[in-house]
Amino acid sequence: MKYLATEYVQIDLDNEVWECRTCDHTLGSARENYKIFTKIYNRNPQEIHRPKLDPTKYEFTFSPNPKVCAIYEFYCPNCGTMMDVEYTVPGALPLHDFELDIDALKEKMQGRTPVVDAGEGVDTTQALREGAHDHSCSHDKNYGGQR
Amino acid sequence: MTETNNTAAAEKALLDKFLKDNVSFIGPDKEINKNHHVNPRSLREDELLKQGVNSHKMAEIRSNLQSALDETFGIAEQTVASPAASCGDMSTGYFTPDGDLAIASTFGVAGFTVTLHYAIRWIMKYFKDEPTVGFKAGDGFLLNDARFGGIHSPDQHLFMPVFDGDEHIGWTVCAMHEGEIGARDPGGMGPSIESIWDEGFRGTPIKLVENYLIKRDLASLVQHNSREPHVIMADFKARLSACMRMERRMKEQVAQYGVDAVIAFMRSNVEYMAEESRRRVRDLPDGTARVSMYMDHTMREHAMMRTNFNFTVKGDRMIVDMRGSSPEIANRPINALTTCLCVGVSIALAHQVWPDLPCSQAIIDCFEFVLDENTVVAASELVPTALSMQVMFKIVTACEIAMSKFYYGAPTRYANTKAGWFNQPQAVMYGGINQHHDSVGNMCGDLNGMAGGAKFNEDGEHSIAPNFGCRTDTGESEEAEEGLPFVSVISKKIWPDNVGFGKFRGGAAYSYGMMRFGDQPFGFQTICGGSYFPSTMGLFGGYACTTYGVCRVRGKNLFETFKQSPDLWEADIFQFMNEQAVEEATYESLPSAVLFDLYAEGELFMQSQGAGGGYGDVLERDTDLVVKDLEEGVISHETAREIYFVVYNEETLIVDRTATEAARSAERKARVNRGQSWDEFVSEHVTEEPPADVPYFGSWNGSEELYAGPYGKGLPGQLPLIMMPDPKDVEIAQLKAQLAQQG
Numbered sequence: 001m002k003y004l005a006t007e008y009v010q011i012d013l014d015n016e017v018w019e020c021r022t023c024d025h026t027l028g029s030a031r032e033n034y035k036i037f038t039k040i041y042n043r044n045p046q047e048i049h050r051p052k053l054d055p056t057k058y059e060f061t062f063s064p065n066p067k068v069c070a071i072y073e074f075y076c077p078n079c080g081t082m083m084d085v086e087y088t089v090p091g092a093l094p095l096h097d098f099e100l101d102i103d104a105l106k107e108k109m110q111g112r113t114p115v116v117d118a119g120e121g122v123d124t125t126q127a128l129r130e131g132a133h134d135h136s137c138s139h140d141k142n143y144g145g146q147r
Numbered sequence: 148m149t150e151t152n153n154t155a156a157a158e159k160a161l162l163d164k165f166l167k168d169n170v171s172f173i174g175p176d177k178e179i180n181k182n183h184h185v186n187p188r189s190l191r192e193d194e195l196l197k198q199g200v201n202s203h204k205m206a207e208i209r210s211n212l213q214s215a216l217d218e219t220f221g222i223a224e225q226t227v228a229s230p231a232a233s234c235g236d237m238s239t240g241y242f243t244p245d246g247d248l249a250i251a252s253t254f255g256v257a258g259f260t261v262t263l264h265y266a267i268r269w270i271m272k273y274f275k276d277e278p279t280v281g282f283k284a285g286d287g288f289l290l291n292d293a294r295f296g297g298i299h300s301p302d303q304h305l306f307m308p309v310f311d312g313d314e315h316i317g318w319t320v321c322a323m324h325e326g327e328i329g330a331r332d333p334g335g336m337g338p339s340i341e342s343i344w345d346e347g348f349r350g351t352p353i354k355l356v357e358n359y360l361i362k363r364d365l366a367s368l369v370q371h372n373s374r375e376p377h378v379i380m381a382d383f384k385a386r387l388s389a390c391m392r393m394e395r396r397m398k399e400q401v402a403q404y405g406v407d408a409v410i411a412f413m414r415s416n417v418e419y420m421a422e423e424s425r426r427r428v429r430d431l432p433d434g435t436a437r438v439s440m441y442m443d444h445t446m447r448e449h450a451m452m453r454t455n456f457n458f459t460v461k462g463d464r465m466i467v468d469m470r471g472s473s474p475e476i477a478n479r480p481i482n483a484l485t486t487c488l489c490v491g492v493s494i495a496l497a498h499q500v501w502p503d504l505p506c507s508q509a510i511i512d513c514f515e516f517v518l519d520e521n522t523v524v525a526a527s528e529l530v531p532t533a534l535s536m537q538v539m540f541k542i543v544t545a546c547e548i549a550m551s552k553f554y555y556g557a558p559t560r561y562a563n564t565k566a567g568w569f570n571q572p573q574a575v576m577y578g579g580i581n582q583h584h585d586s587v588g589n590m591c592g593d594l595n596g597m598a599g600g601a602k603f604n605e606d607g608e609h610s611i612a613p614n615f616g617c618r619t620d621t622g623e624s625e626e627a628e629e630g631l632p633f634v635s636v637i638s639k640k641i642w643p644d645n646v647g648f649g650k651f652r653g654g655a656a657y658s659y660g661m662m663r664f665g666d667q668p669f670g671f672q673t674i675c676g677g678s679y680f681p682s683t684m685g686l687f688g689g690y691a692c693t694t695y696g697v698c699r700v701r702g703k704n705l706f707e708t709f710k711q712s713p714d715l716w717e718a719d720i721f722q723f724m725n726e727q728a729v730e731e732a733t734y735e736s737l738p739s740a741v742l743f744d745l746y747a748e749g750e751l752f753m754q755s756q757g758a759g760g761g762y763g764d765v766l767e768r769d770t771d772l773v774v775k776d777l778e779e780g781v782i783s784h785e786t787a788r789e790i791y792f793v794v795y796n797e798e799t800l801i802v803d804r805t806a807t808e809a810a811r812s813a814e815r816k817a818r819v820n821r822g823q824s825w826d827e828f829v830s831e832h833v834t835e836e837p838p839a840d841v842p843y844f845g846s847w848n849g850s851e852e853l854y855a856g857p858y859g860k861g862l863p864g865q866l867p868l869i870m871m872p873d874p875k876d877v878e879i880a881q882l883k884a885q886l887a888q889q890g
């Protein structure tokens with residue numbers, strides 16, 4: 001079973017590995033930070049957010065200050081898809097931003113159909129109908145998609 | 148038990164009673180403030196719910212009370228005088244007698260009512276049986292100090308108990324951002340607030356209303372402590388009439404369905420929300436989503452203050468670990484009470500993640516918060532918190548991002564997966580005398596014009612709503628001009644590249660500029676960070692928003708210049724600042740926290756709202772959408788070419804699809820070539836300590852010690868009181884040193 005963890009990485013639950021969702025490349029053990037298996041680039045933030053004010057005239061130019069801000073870009077080592085970006089202070093260790101409990105996940109997904117497309121999971125009223133509370137008939141009418 | 152023990156116990160009891168009866172000051176209650184959970188059922192509630200409830204009857208009562216709240220919200224929003232509340236920065240709600248929010252208005256900012264259970268619990272604990280206070284039908288308590296509940300001191304709330312005969316059956320609440328409460332800075336919050344004594348009127352719960360009438364002695368006390376006494380009175384009345392109407396509508400329910408049914412509904416709704424949230428958390432994958440962001444300014448000086456939010460799902464519990472966040476700064480207003488962080492999570496959940504659920508503190512009943520005391524996320528009562536939303540807005544974004552990660556692959560989701568909403572209070576605050584000769588001090592409703600984050604399937608909306616409330620309004624330039632002595636020279640102008648880039652882009656946001664008109668004393672200030680380091684974040688490879696600042700042109704009456712060059716009315720911030728067309732004027736670009744100052748006629752003050760974060764890899768953006776962005780002025784040609792790698796004719800905007808595919812393919816290969824392996828990257832870029840020339844606050848690369856800028860580092864709880872020197876003194880010292888060097 002493949003579990004979609006993010007827009008760009010999935011977990012092959014049978015083999016317990018991270019995979020690129022764009023090219024199916026196997027990244028590495030799902031019990032580790034997937035970023036360890038990516039290619040990482042230390043980007044000057046001013047290349048993305050270019051100064052809007054003349055830097056010869058002003059210190060503050062509507063552009064991040066590279067002294068305190070770096071962009072870490074994480075690429076699939078096979079296809080070059082940008083899997084994540086992280087804005088951080090120069091010198092900081094990349095953040096272990098998403099860590100799934102593989103054993104608990106396997107248990108939770110048993111007998112359930114995994115989502116294969118990002119848009120699939122949204123159905124509030126259905127969820128409320130299936131909700132485990134005994135007076136649900138009135139609640140789903142009122143709260144399902146109310147706002 | 149021996150006789151000696153008996154005597155000792157009796158003496159201790161006597162002493163305890165003496166101390167209890169002789170408390171000289173009843174202040175904020177730490178125990179109350181530490182408990183964001185739902186109260187246990189009262190005996191009455193337990194008996195009623197054990198009998199079972201008729202769910203159809205409950206649904207009818209809920210619908211009726213909900214419409215009562217929305218109706219009173221609508222009326223109050225039209226009658227209040229506070230500029231923020233008249234843009235929807237307010238909320239109405241019904242609470243259970245013990246202080247659980249049973250139901251809040253769907254409109255406005257539910258965050259105001261969501262954090263008031265603390266205050267009701269406090270009133271119930273200290274004033275209910277206090278012979279000199281107490282309460283009965285028609286009484287109402289006013290509160291504005293967040294240490295008793297609420298977000299920060301510029302917010303004012305009115306609570307009124309509802310009785311059925313002698314039985315206290317609930318509370319009505321009307322809560323809002325009032326603004327002016329006599330703080331050091333106009334508008335109740337500002338960069339120069341350096342101690343709790345600068346925060347203005349520190350209103351504990353006081354019984355302002357008796358027998359449905361506002362007591363003029365107490366009203367005068369509060370009014371006299373504000374630069375806007377007339378606004379204060381108008382809003383007292385608006386809140387009172389809202390609460391009275393809510394009371395009437397609740398009593399109608401009692402008449403129709405019986406008091407038992409109304410009490411049972413209130414409690415069952417609280418329990419439903421708590422259970423439903425727990426069920427939803429249980430349904431998420433177990434794991435941890437970590438979000439770290441930085442506040443880059445104390446409001447007086449640059450500082451990189453880390454905020455750490457690690458969300459862990461463990462069964463049906465959600466643990467929010469905020470350790471590693473920056474130590475509190477004792478003489479700056481950017482600290483927050485933990486109660487404020489709790490409400491930030493409720494707001495993010497109710498507005499962004501579970502929009503079908505009502506907003507209530509009950510929806511975080513299964514949440515636990517882990518923190519270190521005396522940090523920006525757990526400030527002590529002795530440090531100022533007037534700008535606590537600087538911290539609260541960070542946890543709103545962190546919660547949005549963490550929940551988007553948990554929900555991406557989850558079998559059921561309740562809202563769109565999306566990147567961070569913009570999260571700075573990017574509004575101009577003002578103070579002084581207006582053209583009607585009134586004393587004023589407040590903020591412009593532009594604060595609400597934040598842009599939305601990009602979604603997994605579409606772009607974010609431009610300047611649509613604040614991150615703390617999805618159903619509010621944005622201030623009108625014309626309305627501001629009617630009451631305040633300035634002209635909107637730049638009125639809500641979108642500028643290119645003010646979006647978070649990605650497969651789907653974040654919403655764009657408008658800039659604006661105010662030019663002083665008239666010669667009365669009147670001035671501006673601003674209260675934002677995000678001028679060095681982007682404030683909100685993208686998702687799954689999408690870029691963040693950019694950074695923003697304040698620009699001003701001073702020393703010349705620009706109305707004269709505009710008369711000679713009328714086309715300047717078309718100029719935007721960047722044209723004014725880069726061209727410097729007005730001779731003899733001074734042009735300044737500043738970080739977004741600008742101290743209050745008076746401005747002369749014709750001086751110009753400019754700022755911009757911020758963009759939403761982007762979603763996904765920029766190379767996957769549909770070229771048609773890139774062209775649409777160009778046509779609409781949302782991005783520049785440089786961005787289309789160099790970030791989105793689209794090859795096209797700049798005149799006709801016709802895309803060469805083959806060449807674009809080739810350029811994007813080449814860029815993907817270039818990424819693989821320039822990217823380093825983890826080990827290479829860590830050895831080349833990661834450092835033991837924060838950069839020496841960066842004033843860093845918080846944990847570094849997982850350190851247990853917290854860094855504290857010039858104060859070194861130490862374990863949480865072992866750091867000294869952090870008092871930043873006055874930046875003006877620092878500058879004077881530097882200048883003196885320069886002079887000394889020159890001999």
Ligand SMILES: [Zn+2]
Pocket residue numbers: 020021022023024025076077078079080081
């Ligand atoms: Zn790949």
